[in-house]
Amino acid sequence: MELLFWLLLVLINCSGNAITTWMDANRSGAASMQWWEPWVWEFSSGLVWLLLVPAIVWFSRRWPLHLDNWRQRLPWYLLASVPISLLHVLAMFALRMLAYAAMGERYQVGVWVDELLYEYLKDVRTYAAILFCIDGYRFLRRRLQGEAQLLAAPDEGPPVEPIEHPERLLVRKLGHDFLIATADIEWAQAAGNYVNLHLRGHDYPLRITMAALELKLDVACFVRVHRSWLINLAHLVSIEPLEGGEALLHMSDGSEVPCSRRYLPVLKSRLSEDRELSLPA
Known part of the structure; x- marks a missing residue:
């Protein structure tokens, strides 16, 4: 187009x-x-x-x-x-x-x-x-x-959920606001001062740096795989090794996400830890 x-x-x-x-x-x-x-x-x-x-x-x-x-x-x-x-x-x-x-x-x-x-x-x-x-x-x-934004603290009273680690994000689309769960984010890609959050076939730009977003998301679900990419481990299907120590990550929606040589060992370590935790005692 x-x-x-x-x-x-x-x-x-x-x-x-x-x-x-x-x-x-x-x-x-x-x-x-x-x-x-x-x-x-x-x-x-x-x-x-x-x-x-x-x-x-x-x-x-x-x-x-x-x-x-x-x-x-x-x-x-x-x-x-x-x-x-x-x-x-x-x-x-x-x-x-x-x-x-x-x-x-x-x-x-x-x-x-x-x-x-x-x-x-x-x-x-x-x-x-x-x-x-x-x-x-x-x-x-x-x-x-739709453009996503972090939930702001209320004017009065305590926030409904933690502001530093929100469980939901506010999305404004065509004059309407709705909430999306951070756990539903499949992967995220940095784009200048924005990070595009991908879920259910849609991209929602969030004005934040990738480093700041990584700190706000649940570390048990999300892992950084590239300087400009972050994925939800629940949506990772397979890892395709590439030359030079890099890899191509195949996601559940059919997308392919690059994994750099620097972050590949971290990803494999996280997957090993999750597998050990899932094994019966």
């Missing part, structure tokens, strides 16, 4: 720009322009942006922007725009040269410093638009799937 969105966005945007460029050229009497040139210009740029989107998605997931950190991270986003624009321009010019050569023409590049600066001023706006689309999609997805 995400790939289809980006494909349609590039197709519609590039086609619209190519058509308007051709119409403007005819209106101004630029007879030297060939009909295929606007299409090469636009789609060479759009194709490269399409290839750069996964890197931008990864960067924004690794260091997400929020209201509480945008002052510290915005300079890094601006700094990242420079190599992204450079990659975009160089790859775009290479594609145009190939396309022009295929048509028996030669693509002319002006003064490189001027061209790079001109393209950067355009690229930084496209870069910002891509980030806006990514954050907008994530916001909409959290609202549709």
Whole structure:
């Protein structure tokens, strides 16, 4: 679905720009322009942006922007725009040269410093638009799937359950609140400042670090298996060893969770302890 969105966005945007460029050229009497040139210009740029989107998605997931950190991270986003624009321009010019050569023409590049600066001023706006689309999609997805949060202490009286080790989490979805049991969480994956809690085929983002979540969950049920992953032992089906001392964990819902070499001995030790405890005396 995400790939289809980006494909349609590039197709519609590039086609619209190519058509308007051709119409403007005819209106101004630029007879030297060939009909295929606007299409090469636009789609060479759009194709490269399409290839750069996964890197931008990864960067924004690794260091997400929020209201509480945008002052510290915005300079890094601006700094990242420079190599992204450079990659975009160089790859775009290479594609145009190939396309022009295929048509028996030669693509002319002006003064490189001027061209790079001109393209950067355009690229930084496209870069910002891509980030806006990514954050907008994530916001909409959290609202549709539901966003989890820890239960807060009541204004009056003692809490119904321990706040430090809650048995339930509050999930808000489409304006409605409901509770989920922490024991029902099958696995969790870190995503920037959030941790996605997976249960019954749904992911519920919880704004917390993986280390903090690990301290709040029941250690008898959950175990850390990777820097970015944590599983519920009750939903572990099998362990598939991999080269390099790592492993792939097969979960009851069909998901595959990576287990790093660092955490694999811990997982096996926990499983051995649980098996010994389950044996009759």
